[in-house]
Each structure stands twice: as structure tokens, then as C-alpha cells.
Amino acid sequence: MRNFAHGFRGETYRFADLKTVLARASARRSGDELAGLAASSDAERVAARVVLADLPLKIFLEQPLIPYEEDEVTRLICDTHDAAAFAPVSHMTVGQFRDWLLSYEADSAMLAALAPGLTPEMVAAVSKLMRNQDLIAVARKCVVVKKFRNTVGLPGRLSSRLQPNHPTDDLKGIAASTLDGLLYGSGDAVIGINPATDNVQNCLRLLGMLDELRQRYEIPTQTCVLTHVTNAIEVMQAGGAVDLVFQSIAGSQKANEGFGVTLSVLREAQDAALSLKRGTIGSDVMYFETGQGAALSADAHWGLDQQTIETRAYAVARAFKPLLVNTVVGFIGPEYLYDGKQIIRAGLEDHFCAKLLGVPMGCDVCYTNHAEADQDDMDTLMTLLTAAGVSFVIAVPGADDVMLNYQSLAYHDILYLRSVFNARPAPEFEVWLEKMDMVDRAGRMKLPTPSNAVLQRLIGDSRNAA
């Protein structure tokens, strides 16, 4: 049995096992403190990192953190591990792996080829040895391109989910928020509604409206009502216009059972969506949301720190070729991520870990009113994530989600990010914006004046939506 210990200035720091090393090495966050897993001092935290840096990457293949026999996520990770892809880094320690990831040798092609050889635990481990700038620099090299009716994840592009939620699912209200977002060039990742009332009949109604809107204006994007996967299966059986199947997922079988899902029900839903053949240029039909703290809140974390078990959720996502995945990073509340600093770090970790595993990661850059965070923190995180090449971010009117009662990004923020980074929308969507005469000669979204013809037409239509 390996001895996990490190001596420094006469003090010896000992760690009981592998998962304890990982937990103590994590950047400080309230969720690990709540779980009683966090380092008890800053020195212990760094000692754990020193121990972690010397561990061989292979140890995560040899010692599953959650037993194979008891957890289907562990079985998925072990059974789909690609040893040949892992070979180029199989001799490295976690610390050497960190340095190699930052090296010029590790370019986009190498990292893409490596992804199937990496397990979530390896990726979570190395992220704990990386500063924020490392997480950004390496994620930026990971190119994950996905397709349905448009192409998400190309270098130099930034997509966004348009989230037109309404507290009573009023069709006219949703149409108004959708129109507003389109005028800012939002919606190329997906136009996706969180329904206030989550049942099959209501989903059919909302999907019908979104699909009609998309077809009328020939918008090259996909729509989604974020209902439970079992509802989506029923909706498809009833002939509903399902582009993407949505589900919240987590990093253990027990946590997924808390969400009411198993790998087999996800497979069933994916097959059903594929059989509809609604994608025009690709068949990536799944959309997942994740977020640190979900497993602990379901008492299904197996003594793992919240960042490591979160990363295991990306192995679940990866198995279903998703078009979109996003961490809902600040939504869960201050008992898991206390303040802006913790939310920002977690957002960068989630994005890095997913991208290194080959998952098309986006982010809901967000916070609740009882967290120690504000719009300045969101400005920082969205700017860093765009520098890191995030696949998409979520946007709502004026940063205020009036259904879920939390703050996400504003449509305005998409303009800011695209402008500062010279990032463009998905190519097919960009062509559509030009065709609709919504872009000026400098490539900027036109400011819609009341007399603007496009605006008049769209508004007239959305008034009649219901």
C-alpha cells in the first residue's frame, strides 16, 4: 500500500488514501468544508498537492475511487478507457502531466487524440495542480466541434444559449424574450426553455411554438425544452418536435438515480432522438447540465471532493456524443461555492476538465442572491471563459431570469464578449444574421431602432405568437 505523506519543515502531512489526497489538494471551497473533506490549513492543502504531483497517472486506473461493482459510472469509465490513446502519457506523474499539457508539444491534435485515454479522475487530479491561467491556456488548445443544424465549438467562435424563461410559460412572453435575444445575435447554441410546469402536455406546447418560430425564419439553430429525459421520450412518442434531449447528470450512479436517470434510459432517449433525424449537418442530439455540489446534495458523493465527482459526470456526457454540455456553476448556492472567487475557479475547472476529456463544454455564468457574488464577478468569469475558448454561454434578458430567480448573463454580454475577443457566432448562424440584415458593415449587431423593418416584422409576429 502506498504511503501518502509529505514532510516539510519538520512537519509530516499524512493522507489516508487517494481520494483524501485529491480532496485536500482542492482549492478551498465551502462544499468540501460542508462535507468535512477540505484541507484543514493552507499548508496541508499544498502538502496534498505535493503528494499528488508525485503520483503516477496510472494509479487512477489501478484504484477506482468508487467501487466498480457498485457504480455504473465507474464501470463506464473503466470499460471505455482507451489504453492506446493513453500510451503517450502513461509513464507520467500527475505533476509531469501538468507540465506536459502546458508544453508546445501538446497541441490541439495531440490533445484531441489523447482524450479517450484520459479518465475523469486523472483530469480532476491534474487540474488541482493548475493555476487559473493554466486552466485557461490548456483548455484553449482543446478543440471540440459538434454539429446539429449548425457548428458549435470552432476556434474563434463563441455561441450562446438563448434562455427565454417565463414564470407561467406564457407563449407570448417567451416569444418576446426570444425575439429580444435574436436581436443580440444570441441563440446559436440553442434556444432553450426551462419550463415552469414540467409535464408532457406543456412541453409539446412549448416545443411546437419554438419549432414554428425556427421554421418561419429558417433559423439555423436547434431548440429545446429542458424537461426530464423520461418526459422527452414521451414527447417524442407523441410526435413532439424534439431537436435535443436534455438531462441533468452527475458523477455517480446514486446521484444520477437522485435525478431519476440511468445510463440505459439516457441511451433509450438518445436512440429515439436519433431516429427523428432532425439534424441537418450532424447528429449530436444530447444536451446535459452538470454542476459541482449536485452529488453531495444528493448524499451520493462517496467521500469524493465536489470537483472530482463533478468531473466524473463528464464521462457520462462523453458517452452520448452531446452537442452541448454546460456547468450551472453558481446556481447551487453558497454552501457549495461561497463567493465570486470560488465560483470563478470552479467555472474554469469545469470547463478545462470537460474540454480535456473531449466534451463540448459551455457555462451558465451565474449566481444566486445569497452568494457573495455580483455582476463584476460574472464579468470576470465570462471574460476568462471566452479567453479559454468556452463553447457557449447562457444569456437571458438583462441578466435576470424571472422564472428561476437567479442571475445569468445578459444578451448584452454576448455582444461584449464577441467584440472584445473578436469572436464570431456559429458560421451558419452568422450567415443567417447577415441575411436578416441584422449585422452592420463592421460586423456588429445593428441597434434596432423602433422604425427598423426587421424589428417591426419580428415584433408583429411575436405579438401574434400566442
Place this chain on the structure above:
Amino acid sequence: MPPEDPWEQLRLATRARIGLGRAGDAMKVEDVLDFQFAHAMARDAVHAKLDIARLKTALPGAVCVHSEAEGREQYLRRPDLGRRLAPECFEQLPRGEYDAVLVIADGLSATAVMHNAVPMVEAVMERLSGFRIAPPVIATQARVALGDDIGEALGAKLCAVLIGERPGLTVSDSLGVYLTYNPKRGTLDSARNCISNIHTHGGLSYTTAADMLAWLMREALRRGLTGVGLKEASGLLGGETQAALAG
């Protein structure tokens, strides 16, 4: 004459912040400040303290207790501590023959409690003739489940916790009520009934909320349960109350 604002009609259909102007790529200053005001109100509600003296005057005989969480920061970081009564408070809650106790808890919005708890308690008390009600309990740094310790200590058959809900940008003083039959430590949330969104800015009125709560309390005593089983039985209620309970 400037053309009519094309967004005016659409704003009737949603509270969302649609049709904002732009300053370059950014929001206009009035919209930025309006947002900051709403966020500040919400944050202030989270960090506000109950005015205990005022509540005690309005609720004669009230007892004050607190959870194991010491201060707001620990309360926010450690929900588990907010669910447990501080050991020294148990002696203030002598066991009695009670059908119910009403707990007034700060939760995530002391502002909601200061605005709405007293009229809500008065409205409920009017509807509970024949009930043996314990003296009201004012609880600070409290989560919903703190009512389990309080109800258990008093030996009350029912515990109704009136608690400040997490503030949103639109409403920062919304009150919720959680009713639990046979309260004791470790009760699952699925064994409670909730009435939420009680406030005076277009939320549930005190009258309606009190009607619902009184109905739930009588039925809970009669059937010996709260939670999912009781929610299903609420089909007996009138349209408005039923809809509010479902939400």
C-alpha cells in the same frame, strides 16, 4: 413625434427585462443601476436581522430561540447547523399538550418576516378556533427543519414554520410556510407541505394563504400526516387555493 416603443405591448406579456437599450455593446446606465438596486435589496434582505423587540410586542408571549449557526456567514455556509436548535434553547420550550406551534423564522429574508409574518400569524389564528396552540416561537439563523427540533421539544402535533424565502430581483420579501405533522429531527422534506410566495406585490394574500394553512392543519390532524399524501387530498380546495398549493 417619435414612433411608439415597439416593446411596450410585449412587456405586458413578461416581467423579463426585454427591449433594453444599448450603450455600444453594454446596457444603458439606468438599466445597470436599476439592476444594482434590485440586487442590493435582495442582498440586504439576506443579511438583515429580525427586529425581535417589535415582533415580541406584536406577538405577546413569544419565545426566542436560535439555531447552532453562529452568525450569517456560518448560516450560509452550513445549512446543517441552521437545522439544529442550539442546546441552551431547549429549556425555553417546555413540553405541553399542543396541537400546533407557529415558528417565525428569519430564513433567507428577515425582511419578508418583518413585512409579512405578523399579519399572517393573526390571519391564521383567527381560523384556528379549538386548536391548542403553543406560544409563538421566534427563531433566528433558522432553516425550515429547525421547526422539527422546536415542535419535538414542545410535544406539538403540528409545526408551521413561517420563513423568509430566498430573495429574487423582483421580490425580496416573500414569505413561505412549511407545515410538518409529528415534527422530529430527521424528518424528510417530502413529509412537509409548503405554501410559498406570500407577499404584497402580487403574491398570495394573507387571507388566501391563511385559508390554505388552516385547511392543511385541520386535515393534517384528522389524517395524521403531512406531505405528498396531504397534497393530493387538496383537490377538495377551491380553484385559487389549489393552484397556489400546486405552485
